Amino acid sequence: MRLSEGARIGVFGGAFDPPHNAHVALATAALAQSNLAELHVIPTGQAWHKRRTLTAAEDRLAMAKLAFSDPEGRVVVDSREVLRDGPTYTLDTLHELQREQPGAQLVLIMGADQARALPTWHGWQDILGIAIVSVAYRALSTGSTARFDPKMLPGLPAGARFEALELPAMDTSATDIRRRAALGENISSLVPPAVARYIDQHHLYRSA
Template sequence: MSKALRLGLLGGTFDPPHLGHLALARAARDQLALDELRWVPAGAPWQKAGRVLAPAADRLAMVRLLVDGEARMRVDDVEIRRAGPSYTVDTVLALRRERPDADLFLVVGQDQYARLHTWHRWRELLEAVTLAVAGRECAPPQAPAELAGVAHRMVAIDLTPVAVSSTAVRDAAARGADLRAHVGAAVAAYIERHHLYRPSTPLPARS
């Protein structure tokens, strides 16, 4: 009998993707012995409807630049091609139909785990995947109270914290700062070339 495909999914807005995302992806791929880790940029992230995002095509391009050359990783534009809000459960169930024999791991951080009960059809999602959770500050993952009594599969990912966030990168880009240490040279060059995250009016100089 052949071994079941071990497939990881890492979704997100990726506005922009940064080296913290890449560290999480590498840790999940290696520690879970994944045959493949798919990055799935959200097309229309419904929980961030109140914020202006970089165009989906740019976010997709930046993810592809970030993971270029990474073994056993690929970028899936399914949520960008799909009309309407981007619901993780729709992506997972479609993949389950495509690969019913696969072991599916949904890779998340502790912050996403803590609010997973707010996700669309979250109980159905939990039935379809094993959660692969990176705890905060090297601590073991902690299930929120809303999930404590709900049966679900969870494995921990050991991840050394990376001091970077998409918010911080956007703020740095707005100031015209060098982003290479946060997003890598290729993504930094893309942000610069396409003038992403630049304010429409000049920012005041910092004292």
């Protein structure tokens, strides 16, 4: 469906291995604070920057659909990157969305740590020419450092646009969840209930 001119489309990518409560909180905050017509949740395909092998794409996609189900229909779990051959680049995804919705404004959603690492991204300056970057900040997060300042990015292009998303403090990580699941520990407080059931039923992250 073609959105109206100027409609804002959120783009929230990640491995989602697995999607957890902090991911859901970020998506909820983006919908509430960023005036989005749609939010595309995009599990990554062949991630060029990941050293470990990701869980099978079909499992991560299925878990994302369970985690981000939205009765209002504003959240789209977008499979384009898991279906794409070769390395997955955010820039390519933004170009595709731009062609599909030429009048829309793209809003790329990420955490502060990812924002600081933007200069390592493929075509990062081109990304900043296409999308507003919405940076999520967790209140009083463990080990928090000074608030991200875009002006500290070397080579920041003129006209780059940034916004802030405010999140509650949540000390949750997919790495810790995978470790707990491998040890047989209860992860039901860390992921949405449907995701916990999926992990258990499909024996994901088991060490043996």
